[in-house]
Amino acid sequence: MAVNSIKPIRVWLTPPGPNPWKPVFLLEELGLKYQIQSFRFDDVKKEPYISINPNGRVPAIEDPNTRITLWESGAIYQYLIEQYDTSNRLSYDTLSEKHKCNQWLHFQMSGQGPYYGQCGWFQHLHSEKIPSAIERYKSEIRRVLSVIEGVLADKPATAQWLVGDKMTFADMAFVPWNCRLSEVLMQPWDEIWDGIPHVRAWHERMAVLPSWKRSMEKRDQLMDEQGLQWNGFPKGIVSFQEYEKVIAHNAELGD
Ligand SMILES: N[C@@H](CCC(=O)N[C@@H](CS)C(=O)NCC(=O)O)C(=O)O
Numbered sequence: 180m181a182v183n184s185i186k187p188i189r190v191w192l193t194p195p196g197p198n199p200w201k202p203v204f205l206l207e208e209l210g211l212k213y214q215i216q217s218f219r220f221d222d223v224k225k226e227p228y229i230s231i232n233p234n235g236r237v238p239a240i241e242d243p244n245t246r247i248t249l250w251e252s253g254a255i256y257q258y259l260i261e262q263y264d265t266s267n268r269l270s271y272d273t274l275s276e277k278h279k280c281n282q283w284l285h286f287q288m289s290g291q292g293p294y295y296g297q298c299g300w301f302q303h304l305h306s307e308k309i310p311s312a313i314e315r316y317k318s319e320i321r322r323v324l325s326v327i328e329g330v331l332a333d334k335p336a337t338a339q340w341l342v343g344d345k346m347t348f349a350d351m352a353f354v355p356w357n358c359r360l361s362e363v364l365m366q367p368w369d370e371i372w373d374g375i376p377h378v379r380a381w382h383e384r385m386a387v388l389p390s391w392k393r394s395m396e397k398r399d400q401l402m403d404e405q406g407l408q409w410n411g412f413p414k415g416i417v418s419f420q421e422y423e424k425v426i427a428h429n430a431e432l433g434d
Pocket residue numbers: 195196197198199223235236237238250251252253288292
């Protein structure tokens with residue numbers, strides 16, 4: 180399909196969390212047209228979104244070119260790459276490299292996303308402070324980062340990417356959650372990278388890409404439109420408990 184005949188892909192998202200920005204980053208990097216369907220986090224488990232994704236989590240995409248609806252950001256990545264990265268600019272078609280990209284994507288989905296997500300939950304959102312849970316997830320994050328550090332450090336200086344010698348979708352998938360490391364670990368940005376300089380350089384090479392910058396500009400704009408603070412709470416709300424009360428109150432009003 181010629182790029183200019185491709186219809187815009189619809190991306191369903193709520194702006195605060197990191198996961199929705201994963202497909203946006205890839206769509207930007209692939210130079211594909213897309214249209215964001217932004218809605219409020221409170222509505223993630225309601226119609227119309229629950230009919231798009233019965234799991235009630237973002238992101239999801241609808242591609243009018245193929246009439247496919249997909250959720251789970253890893254599946255979305257594999258689809259966009261297979262369908263639209265036909266020149267393998269961000270992927271490989273050789274057997275080993277192709278499957279290694281998928282391997283890292285699965286590691287990101289099962290190792291990075293859930294541990295970072297749980298760490299953020301226990302640090303900021305859980306009603307009780309449970310230090311052992313926070314410690315558990317912080318140390319898993321450190322472990323995930325050290326796995327990547329070892330792999331990157333073993334590669335030649337000019338090819339410090341997860342697979343082969345170029346950035347692929349597998350590298351890109353890690354960016355949104357790594358951008359949130361300060362929040363989830365509750366540590367200053369510069370301290371996070373002690374002992375993992377290769378991961379830092381790898382992350383920063385991607386975070387300066389125009390495609391990621393454009394994605395984050397869109398996020399800022401959509402957060403602002405919804406009157407949200409950096410952590411996703413509406414302006415003026417200081418805890419998740421307070422936010423839950425507002426959600427329950429709005430639900431009673433039929434909002
Ligand atoms: N494995 C899913 C995770 C998606 C996810 O957890 N998204 C968060 C926002 S970053 C969400 O929708 N949370 C809604 C909820 O927890 O109810 C993916 O990668 O797409």
